[in-house]
Amino acid sequence: MRQKIVAGNWKMNKDAESAQSLASEVVNMVKDEVTSEVTVVMAPPFPFLSSTQRQIGDAAQVFLGAQNCYPKDSGAYTGEVSVPMLKSVGVTYVILGHSERREYFGEKDATIADKVDAVLAGGLVPIYCCGESLETREANDHEAFVSGQLDRELFHLDAEAIKKVVIAYEPIWAIGTGKTASPEQAQEMHATLRNHLAKKYGSEVANAISILYGGSVKPDNAAEIFAKPDVDGGLIGGASLKSRDFLEIVKAL
Numbered sequence: 001m002r003q004k005i006v007a008g009n010w011k012m013n014k015d016a017e018s019a020q021s022l023a024s025e026v027v028n029m030v031k032d033e034v035t036s037e038v039t040v041v042m043a044p045p046f047p048f049l050s051s052t053q054r055q056i057g058d059a060a061q062v063f064l065g066a067q068n069c070y071p072k073d074s075g076a077y078t079g080e081v082s083v084p085m086l087k088s089v090g091v092t093y094v095i096l097g098h099s100e101r102r103e104y105f106g107e108k109d110a111t112i113a114d115k116v117d118a119v120l121a122g123g124l125v126p127i128y129c130c131g132e133s134l135e136t137r138e139a140n141d142h143e144a145f146v147s148g149q150l151d152r153e154l155f156h157l158d159a160e161a162i163k164k165v166v167i168a169y170e171p172i173w174a175i176g177t178g179k180t181a182s183p184e185q186a187q188e189m190h191a192t193l194r195n196h197l198a199k200k201y202g203s204e205v206a207n208a209i210s211i212l213y214g215g216s217v218k219p220d221n222a223a224e225i226f227a228k229p230d231v232d233g234g235l236i237g238g239a240s241l242k243s244r245d246f247l248e249i250v251k252a253l
């Protein structure tokens, strides 16, 4: 069975104190209220990784995520953070290829592919993001566009490696806009991605890969999106900043 995951991407939000409170609330609520086997990930900004990990402590189903990494282990790369560094503070998951990194920081296919390799080489789990712009969707090119992202950024991996990757489909037009993809649109794209994976790696491998949906997931729409057969969870932005909202989303899976 595919792993069910709800990951909170805090983006560039919170300060030391409020990050600690949010992490502690999420961990306690998961311990008290979550009975299913869902994996919960919290991805705070780099300065709050260690304090978030302290709050996670021995919680069995809560894991630490990072929002980015640099694909070299160490050296003269001012301002960057490596996979071994992330590992040393307890990170398990690393979000890669987020549309905000592509748009604001110019991340290109080759860089994202290098980062995927570095994260896997370090024994961590990439949460690899893909998704189309509104313009691409309106031109009805979304399926080809997202399949192309996989071709260029993931399909250099062999079958054993790609099974370790978590994919997040995030239509750019739905991120932070309050305009979510309909459950049918999400399912259609997740099925497209899974078929594309199956063509390259076979259906056994494709069926083992978790594909998360991201883009304006909220407590009131999570259940219907998560009910779709190819949706294995969510990558949550805004709603992950409020512990109660995030927990309701976790419980909807």
Ligand SMILES: O=C[C@H](O)COP(=O)(O)O
Residues within 6 Å of the ligand: 009, 098, 170, 174, 175, 176, 177, 178, 214, 215, 216, 217, 235, 236, 237, 238, 239
């Ligand atoms: O990484 C998370 C996604 O960008 C979704 O963000 P959002 O839930 O605020 O739309």
